Amino acid sequence: MTVLKVDEWQSASKRWRVADIHTWTNWRAMADVLDVDFEGFKELLITKYGATIEDFIEYEDKDSLLIFSFIEYKGAHQLKLDVNRIARKKNYLVERRF
Numbered sequence: 001m002t003v004l005k006v007d008e009w010q011s012a013s014k015r016w017r018v019a020d021i022h023t024w025t026n027w028r029a030m031a032d033v034l035d036v037d038f039e040g041f042k043e044l045l046i047t048k049y050g051a052t053i054e055d056f057i058e059y060e061d062k063d064s065l066l067i068f069s070f071i072e073y074k075g076a077h078q079l080k081l082d083v084n085r086i087a088r089k090k091n092y093l094v095e096r097r098f
Helices: 027-033 038-047 073-090
Strands: 007-010 016-019 051-058 064-070
Touching (some): 007 073, 027 038, 027 064, 038 051, 038 064, 051 073, 064 073
Antiparallel strands (some): 007 016, 016 064
């Protein structure tokens, strides 16, 4: 087990991305750390961090994929800082998958 840590990077499309690339948790872990549900997470991404919601795919096993990105580095970086700070404060543990 390890504390959730998200990272930011710029994709080939020149858009900024934020995700957990260490344990591969999905968007739900970030939403949980921020104490919001799906709609609240989308709202935060758009209004506070300036993200664009690109796609949402819901699978039969009730798992889902939320794809979002940022045009500006500032929003992606702030989301990364907020999630990591709160995850450390809460000691939000996730399981390593590899």
